[in-house]
Amino acid sequence: KNEVEQSPQNLTAQEGEFITINCSYSVGISALHWLQQHPGGGIVSLFMLSSGKKKHGRLIATINIQEKHSSLHITASHPRDSAVYICAVGFGNEKLTFGTGTRLTIIP
C-alpha cells in the first residue's frame, strides 16, 4: 500500500505570501491528484499530474516521479485560499490513497 505524507500539516501565512505544500509517497504511481477541501466540507479537484508541471491561475503543481515527491504552490495568496489541501496518489482514477491534508490559513 502506498504511504502518502503531506507537510506541513498546518500552515498559517499572511496575505500575499508564496505558499508551498509538499507531498511524498512511497510507491511508484501513474498519477497524483491535488484536491482542495473548503471549510464547508466540499472537495474540488485542482490538478491531476503524471509528470512535470501544471498551472492554473495562481496555483502551480509539480511532480518529480524519481523522487516520489510533488509540490503545490500558491502565488500571491489570498484569504479565500484558506482550505485543506489534499494529495492523493494512484493509478489513473483507481483506488487512490489519500494524504491527511494540509490546513492552510491565510490572514488578511
Next chain:
Amino acid sequence: DADVTQTPRNRITKTGKRIMLECSQTKGHDRMYWYRQDPGLGLRLIYYSFDVKDINKGEISDGYSVSRQAQAKFSLSLESAIPNQTALYFCATGSGGDYGYTFGSGTRLTVV
C-alpha cells in the same frame, strides 16, 4: 445543478437503524466511488463501481453495502448503523484516463 449530488447533506440516526445515502451524477462517468472521511485520517475507499454490473469492495467495506441502480446513481447503505460509522461521506465520479475526479458535497452522518 451540481455535477454530483449527494442526499441527504446531513443526517442523524440511531444505532441499529438502516440508512441509505444517495448519489447521482450528470457527468456521464462510468466510474463511481464512495469514500469516508474521519478527522485526522485521509479519505478511505468504501466501495467503487466501474459500471452498473461491476461493484467492488474498497478497504473499509465491512458494515456497508452499495447499489448501482443506473450509470448515474450509486447508493450506499448502512444496514445497521453504529456510532463509529459517524463520519463525512463523499461520493465521487471519474471517467478514467487523465481527467481526475468530481466529488459530491458530502453527507455528514452522525450515529447516536
